Amino acid sequence: MTDVLIKVGFVALAALNGAVIFTIMDVKGASWMQRRPGPLHVGLRGFIFPLAEILKFVQKEDIIPTDVDRPVFKWAPAYVVVSAVSLFAVVPLSPTLVVVDLELGVFFALAISSLSTIGVLTAGWSSANKYSLMGGLRAAGQLIAYELPLILAVVGVVIQAETMSLVGIVEKQIEWGVPFAFSGQIVAFLIFMIAATAEMMRVPFDMPIGESELTMGFMTEYSGIRFLIFYISEYMSMFVLCAVASTLFLGGYHLPFIPTEWVNIYGPISLITKTLILGFILVAVRWSFPRFREDQLQNLAWKFLIPASLLNILITAVLKVVL
Amino acid sequence: MNTIDPRNFQSISEASVSVEIETEDMTLNIGPQHPSTHGVLRLVAKVDGEKVYNVEPVLGYMHRGYEKLAEVRTYPQITTLVNRIDWVAGFSNEIPFIAGTERLMEIEAPERAKQIRLILTEMARICSHFVFNGAYALEVGALTPIFYAMEDRERVLDLIESVTGGRFHPNFNRIGGVKPAAGSGPTTKKNIQDLPVGFYRDTKLAMEKVIEAADKFQNLIGGNEVFHKRTKNVGVLSKETAEAYGVSGPILRASGVKSDLRTQTDYLPYEKFEFEIPIGQNGDCYDRWDVRTREMVESAKIVLQAIDDMPSGPLQAKVPKVIKVPAGRTYVRAENPKGEMGYYIVSEGGLGPYRLKVRTASFSNVSILPVMLEGALLPDLIAIMGSLDFVLGDVDR
Numbered sequence: 001m002t003d004v005l006i007k008v009g010f011v012a013l014a015a016l017n018g019a020v021i022f023t024i025m026d027v028k029g030a031s032w033m034q035r036r037p038g039p040l041h042v043g044l045r046g047f048i049f050p051l052a053e054i055l056k057f058v059q060k061e062d063i064i065p066t067d068v069d070r071p072v073f074k075w076a077p078a079y080v081v082v083s084a085v086s087l088f089a090v091v092p093l094s095p096t097l098v099v100v101d102l103e104l105g106v107f108f109a110l111a112i113s114s115l116s117t118i119g120v121l122t123a124g125w126s127s128a129n130k131y132s133l134m135g136g137l138r139a140a141g142q143l144i145a146y147e148l149p150l151i152l153a154v155v156g157v158v159i160q161a162e163t164m165s166l167v168g169i170v171e172k173q174i175e176w177g178v179p180f181a182f183s184g185q186i187v188a189f190l191i192f193m194i195a196a197t198a199e200m201m202r203v204p205f206d207m208p209i210g211e212s213e214l215t216m217g218f219m220t221e222y223s224g225i226r227f228l229i230f231y232i233s234e235y236m237s238m239f240v241l242c243a244v245a246s247t248l249f250l251g252g253y254h255l256p257f258i259p260t261e262w263v264n265i266y267g268p269i270s271l272i273t274k275t276l277i278l279g280f281i282l283v284a285v286r287w288s289f290p291r292f293r294e295d296q297l298q299n300l301a302w303k304f305l306i307p308a309s310l311l312n313i314l315i316t317a318v319l320k321v322v323l
Numbered sequence: 324m325n326t327i328d329p330r331n332f333q334s335i336s337e338a339s340v341s342v343e344i345e346t347e348d349m350t351l352n353i354g355p356q357h358p359s360t361h362g363v364l365r366l367v368a369k370v371d372g373e374k375v376y377n378v379e380p381v382l383g384y385m386h387r388g389y390e391k392l393a394e395v396r397t398y399p400q401i402t403t404l405v406n407r408i409d410w411v412a413g414f415s416n417e418i419p420f421i422a423g424t425e426r427l428m429e430i431e432a433p434e435r436a437k438q439i440r441l442i443l444t445e446m447a448r449i450c451s452h453f454v455f456n457g458a459y460a461l462e463v464g465a466l467t468p469i470f471y472a473m474e475d476r477e478r479v480l481d482l483i484e485s486v487t488g489g490r491f492h493p494n495f496n497r498i499g500g501v502k503p504a505a506g507s508g509p510t511t512k513k514n515i516q517d518l519p520v521g522f523y524r525d526t527k528l529a530m531e532k533v534i535e536a537a538d539k540f541q542n543l544i545g546g547n548e549v550f551h552k553r554t555k556n557v558g559v560l561s562k563e564t565a566e567a568y569g570v571s572g573p574i575l576r577a578s579g580v581k582s583d584l585r586t587q588t589d590y591l592p593y594e595k596f597e598f599e600i601p602i603g604q605n606g607d608c609y610d611r612w613d614v615r616t617r618e619m620v621e622s623a624k625i626v627l628q629a630i631d632d633m634p635s636g637p638l639q640a641k642v643p644k645v646i647k648v649p650a651g652r653t654y655v656r657a658e659n660p661k662g663e664m665g666y667y668i669v670s671e672g673g674l675g676p677y678r679l680k681v682r683t684a685s686f687s688n689v690s691i692l693p694v695m696l697e698g699a700l701l702p703d704l705i706a707i708m709g710s711l712d713f714v715l716g717d718v719d720r
Contacts, residue, residue: 130351207702212462
């Protein structure tokens with residue numbers, strides 16, 4: 001029992017800390033790119049900025065409008081946060097430092113990451129607000145459209161690695177000597193990152209939020225702690241999906257030229273560094289792109305990403321058989 | 324666009340009470356409190372999913388009654404009011420009013436005063452287009468350019484402030500000239516203050532920065548693939564429709580009509596300077612953005628030419644102590660950043676006008692919204708609305 005509790009505590013803490021680190025990176029990246037002094041210089045060089053942000057939301061009133069579907073409205077943020085946190089359970093920090101090394105780790109990760117759709121959709125539906133509803137529907141359409149290329153991109157990796165366990169995939173990459181992103185799965189890696197950005201609903205795929213169109217999309221009616229949960233879980237899923245991407249494509253905890261006996265020490269550092277690099281790319285993209293239109297986003301998914309990932313599977317499978 | 328029609332009110336009241344969601348179409352109230360309506364414009368849109376098929380702009384949330392207020396004020400007092408019509412380019416609102424009053428009184432402002440007016444009007448145009456650039460990028464979803472735009476605009480605003488003492492509402496023009504400048508100049512009791520020390524040098528630097536900034540925006544915003552996708556062939560406005568609806572300014576020019584009051588009328592001495600009038604070909608959102616960004620460069624060039632060739636002389640013509648305008652009526656129009664602005668002044672010989680009618684650019688430009696938004700997608704609605712670059716103070720007055 002205590003074993004389980006420790007593991008749950010570790011996952012929650014890691015995900016939360018990841019979210020805070022990514023929040024800092026996002027605001028600091030923004031202020032660096034936009035030449036804003038606030039989060040760069042104020043208060044310990046801007047590092048206590050996220051703390052102020054969190055305290056601000058915590059002490060605000062949690063307003064629940066009269067017409068909302070109360071239980072659905074109240075529970076909606078939970079789905080999103082659960083989806084983001086439990087995803088972290090299968091990410092290995094080293095061969096032994098992993099909460100559970102599932103045989104079907106990839107399958108679990110992809111299944112649990114689509115749970116957030118339910119939260120977003122129910123939030124939009126229960127808010128009794130037309131903007132929220134449109135945001136929720138947009139989010140549902142978008143998450144369904146981008147779930148497919150995400151899964152199909154990973155299928156290429158699974159074929160190459162011959163396993164669905166995340167530890168197994170990393171071990172396979174060590175065996176190959178080169179991470180999958182640079183040994184045949186580069187297309188899959190790019191598709192995965194694009195689809196993951198859409199899953200996180202970040203610019204340029206942030207139509208469900210789209211503050212210039214839908215005010216705040218499915219989050220419009222939320223305030224206080226519930227808004228904070230949505231806000232934090234966006235960064236959590238960003239952190240976790242980047243960690244999954246670096247595990248699947250960039251060799252995860254592995255570092256070359258270092259004796260593998262020390263993997264429990266350098267493993268977490270290596271994984272987090274890779275995650276942060278991927279996260280930084282997402283931050284840079286967020287602050288330099290406008291957002292797509294809803295139909296353009298759907299076209300991108302159905303007409304380009306899905307055919308490309310199918311082609312990737314075909315090529316990987318053929319090469320696997322031939323070689 | 325007939326907002327006084329009682330049928331419209333009926334549909335509006337329906338919209339505001341309905342909470343349930345119809346399966347076929349939904350009435351979506353966009354505004355008056357919405358991040359992208361530039362203030363308090365309200366659009367009652369009938370939407371079918373993402374598709375918009377009927378839009379009705381509702382105006383009047385910002386009505387401040389300036390035309391009526393002007394009737395109980397004296398002429399010098401009115402400049403304070405008209406400043407606030409289009410607050411993004413406060414200075415250019417004063418010009419046509421002052422020019423009209425001077426025409427009725429048959430006073431000619433000195434050359435130097437006119438040139439200072441011209442410089443500041445062009446600076447106001449640059450400020451307005453900076454705001455547009457930032458706000459438009461924000462509306463299509465890019466969050467960064469507005470910070471660059473505001474930073475670059477600040478340099479120009481500082482210059483306006485150094486001359487007039489005000490940033491948004493300079494209240495600088497006087498009938499028959501301009502106010503003696505607020506900056507620090509060599510002053511003796513007889514020598515009234517002129518342009519502040521270092522004005523020419525600072526302006527030169529700032530205008531070079533503006534040209535640089537316009538170039539930066541062409542790369543930062545115009546060079547972005549997603550921006551092209553969002554704006555090209557979106558909200559195409561044909562030449563004929565634009566002319567029929569009385570659309571003016573950059574929007575009309577983006578549709579391919581070479582119409583610029585700066586060269587067509589003589590409210591300011593523009594004929595002394597060489598500049599191009601940028602026009603677009605397709606009349607889509609991208610062209611409207613592009614025309615404004617190119618206009619910034621042209622305005623900066625005009626200012627650079629103007630400070631190189633500054634006539635000397637007084638800042639004020641001889642004006643009677645108590646300003647009384649002889650009976651008569653006149654209409655003066657000017658090319659403002661948002662389009663054509665005109666003042667119809669009717670004087671009966673008193674201290675203030677009998678009637679002042681203000682023709683503002685944004686009001687006519689907004690009237691085209693129902694036509695342009697017919698059949699657009701909801702994200703396009705925001706892109707099209709943003710590309711019209713209206714200010715609600717300018718719509719409602």
